[in-house]
Amino acid sequence: MEHNELEKYLLNQTPMESESLIQPRFLIFEGVEASLPYNRNNKPENPYHVSEGFIMAPDQKIAFSKHPRYIHVLEHYHSFIELNYVYSGSCTQYINGKKITLLQGEFCLLDTNVVHAFEPTGENDIIINCLMRKSYFNVDMLNRLAGNDILSEFFINAVYKSKEFQQYLLFPTHQNAKIHHLMNDVLCEFYDPKLCSREVVNSYIIVLFSELLRVYKDQVDNEPHPKVTKIAITDILIYLESNYRTVTLESAANHFHFHPNYLSRLLKNVLGQSFIKLLIEIKMKKACVFLENTDFPIGQIVAEIGYTNLKFFYDKFKEQYGMTPAQYRQFKHDPSPYPYTL
Numbered sequence: 001m002e003h004n005e006l007e008k009y010l011l012n013q014t015p016m017e018s019e020s021l022i023q024p025r026f027l028i029f030e031g032v033e034a035s036l037p038y039n040r041n042n043k044p045e046n047p048y049h050v051s052e053g054f055i056m057a058p059d060q061k062i063a064f065s066k067h068p069r070y071i072h073v074l075e076h077y078h079s080f081i082e083l084n085y086v087y088s089g090s091c092t093q094y095i096n097g098k099k100i101t102l103l104q105g106e107f108c109l110l111d112t113n114v115v116h117a118f119e120p121t122g123e124n125d126i127i128i129n130c131l132m133r134k135s136y137f138n139v140d141m142l143n144r145l146a147g148n149d150i151l152s153e154f155f156i157n158a159v160y161k162s163k164e165f166q167q168y169l170l171f172p173t174h175q176n177a178k179i180h181h182l183m184n185d186v187l188c189e190f191y192d193p194k195l196c197s198r199e200v201v202n203s204y205i206i207v208l209f210s211e212l213l214r215v216y217k218d219q220v221d222n223e224p225h226p227k228v229t230k231i232a233i234t235d236i237l238i239y240l241e242s243n244y245r246t247v248t249l250e251s252a253a254n255h256f257h258f259h260p261n262y263l264s265r266l267l268k269n270v271l272g273q274s275f276i277k278l279l280i281e282i283k284m285k286k287a288c289v290f291l292e293n294t295d296f297p298i299g300q301i302v303a304e305i306g307y308t309n310l311k312f313f314y315d316k317f318k319e320q321y322g323m324t325p326a327q328y329r330q331f332k333h334d335p336s337p338y339p340y341t342l
Contacts, residue, residue, distance in 0.1 A: 001192035004183045004323045009191065010066055010087060010126050010142040013304045017069050024120070026072035047075035047115045050131060053082070058332050059292070060138040062201065067091070067127035068205050081132045082110040085183055089125030093118045095168050107171040107212060114168055128187065135285060171212045179211050223243035233270050236263075244282045245306035249275045283307070298325050 019025060028048070056063045057080075067084075068120070069074075075094075082263050084091070085107050092101045093108070095116045100109055110116060112134065121127060173179050186204040189197050239255060240247055252275070253260040271278065283305045292303045302313045317325050 001188040001190065006188050006191065010128075010187075016071065019201060020068070020070035020120075025069075026074050027068060046075065047077055050076050050078040051139065052078070052080050054340065055131055056133065062092060062205070063131050063133065064128050064187060067118065067121065067129055069121045069123065069125060072120055072182065075115050075117040076112050077115045079112050080134065081112060081136075083130040083132070084108040084110070085128040085130065087126040087128050087183070089122060091118060091121050091125055091127045100170065102170075103174045105174045105176060109169040109171070109212075111167045119306065128183070135288075166197045169216065173212070173215050176211075179208070179215070182208055187281075196322050234267070236267070240279065241282055244279065244286060247279065262309065263288075280316055281320070284317055287313070287317065288321075288328065291325055292332045301325070 016025075055065070084093070086102045086104050088104055090101060090103050092099065093116055094100070095108075095110070095114060097115075100108065108123065114229055118127075129301075131169055182204065186201060186208065189200050189204065236252065236256065239252060243252075249260050249264060253263040258265065258266070267273060267275055267278060274279070286302055286305045290304060294301075296304070299310060302310055303309075307313045314324065317328070323331065
């Protein structure tokens with residue numbers, strides 16, 4: 001797909017957009033219908049919760065979608081990270097009740113669980129939503145972003161402290177032709193996938209975040225940022241994810257020349273989790289990778305992630321995901337029979 005073909009594809013009117021031109025409608029995030037007639041008096045009292053499964057396929061960790069034009073998108077929130085990009089025109093949204101207008105070429109990066117809503121957009125207002133599961137930011141991704149203090153902190157908070165921060169970042173890239181060209185390349189790769197497209201998209205995302213960081217640092221005031229703490233936390237997370245099978249609080253503290261009590265307090269203060277809880281979460285995520293991508297027996301997976309107590313693993317897995325490992329494996333291959341939301 002070439003850039004001119006991408007533009008024609010994005011400007012093409014969808015059935016939902018055609019409906020909204022005839023009668024004002026609002027987007028819904030549950031059930032069979034995608035939108036309903038808009039009436040100020042029948043708006044829901046509480047924000048919608050959008051499940052990851054409603055937006056992304058089970059095997060997707062990152063996805064792009066064109067925001068529907070002409071339609072009211074009411075207050076909603078979700079457990080994935082969202083990057084809004086104005087391909088053309090402009091858009092107005094409300095983030096935690098604050099009115100934000102983005103111009104062509106600008107970005108807004110939304111933390112998990114941020115309540116936001118969009119005003120209806122016009123014919124030439126093309127908005128692209130990039131949606132990323134928290135699991136997208138694995139050890140490799142964190143490692144690539146380790147030098148980007150602002151983004152590293154943002155994603156660490158989004159993944160580990162999502163209920164506490166609920167923040168967003170705005171990037172004034174209105175006249176940045178380089179980033180616009182880069183986004184065109186990403187979208188062409190995503191909408192017209194070829195050999196190794198997933199790896200190409202991941203690489204583009206790293207370049208995109210690096211370019212956005214440059215713009216952000218050029219624009220914001222020079223506020224004091226405790227770089228040592230941020231870089232240390234990123235390094236600690238990478239170390240834990242790389243050594244999750246055998247790492248202990250003592251061995252991790254020794255690696256970073258910390259006292260174990262200091263490392264424990266640092267994790268609790270910055271991530272809001274104890275060392276034990278954080279390690280269990282990492283091991284459960286690793287178990288999910290094995291469940292999704294191998295046919296290993298559960299006992300073998302338990303051994304692979306460094307556990308010897310099968311019952312402990314089952315209890316912690318069900319506590320984390322609300323289902324057994326076998327149900328999780330089945331859900332990832334065929335989600336239709338299961339009423340679970342991951």
